[in-house]
Amino acid sequence: MLYPGNEITVYKTPALANAVKKSLEARGDGGVGWTFAWKIALWARLHDGDRALSILNNHLRPTNDMDTKYDSGGGTYYNMFDAFPPFQIDGNFGVIAGMAEMLLQSHEDFIELLPAVPKTWKDGHIKGLVARGNFVVDLQWKNGKIVSGFIKNKTGGKCKIKYGDKILEFNIQAGKTLGFAQSFK
Numbered sequence: 001m002l003y004p005g006n007e008i009t010v011y012k013t014p015a016l017a018n019a020v021k022k023s024l025e026a027r028g029d030g031g032v033g034w035t036f037a038w039k040i041a042l043w044a045r046l047h048d049g050d051r052a053l054s055i056l057n058n059h060l061r062p063t064n065d066m067d068t069k070y071d072s073g074g075g076t077y078y079n080m081f082d083a084f085p086p087f088q089i090d091g092n093f094g095v096i097a098g099m100a101e102m103l104l105q106s107h108e109d110f111i112e113l114l115p116a117v118p119k120t121w122k123d124g125h126i127k128g129l130v131a132r133g134n135f136v137v138d139l140q141w142k143n144g145k146i147v148s149g150f151i152k153n154k155t156g157g158k159c160k161i162k163y164g165d166k167i168l169e170f171n172i173q174a175g176k177t178l179g180f181a182q183s184f185k
Contacts, residue, residue: 003041006107010047021046029055032074033084037094044101049116052102059095106131110160110167113139113146135159135172149181
């Protein structure tokens with residue numbers, strides 16, 4: 001499984017990841033509700049942030065379509081509820097999970113920063129995004145490069161952080177915050 005599991009990854013099983021990519025391409029980017037959410041997360045796991053963003057934009061497209069056929073392809077109601085007959089919260093929550101996958105992934109033996117950030121998200125920041133192992137990450141980037149990064153863990157422990165081609169290991173003391181941005185310059 002590519003997402004949410006880790007049996008298929010772009011690093012450990014690239015041939016299988018490529019097979020998933022071909023399957024997603026054959027299925028297309030259309031959908032409604034939770035199907036958009038899954039596709040966003042899957043493309044993020046394949047490190048294609050621009051494709052994930054395109055699907056996210058389709059999901060966020062405003063609609064007044066109340067017909068259960070959704071001939072226009074769903075979207076989002078003006079109250080920000082997911083347009084899927086009649087309404088399903090898993091689309092809303094799933095899209096947020098997919099966006100998180102675009103910015104941080106931790107299904108490998110490392111925490112990967114900005115693995116699928118779209119080209120148009122040149123500048124941004126996140127606060128409090130939690131990676132596996134209960135590591136909490138705050139991150140800021142400008143022109144596509146990390147300028148500020150902090151990680152903490154209540155219980156402490158070792159973690160590896162990957163950004164670009166570099167993987168560094170850090171020992172986080174319990175309850176302490178560690179700045180790591182300078183390490184990746």
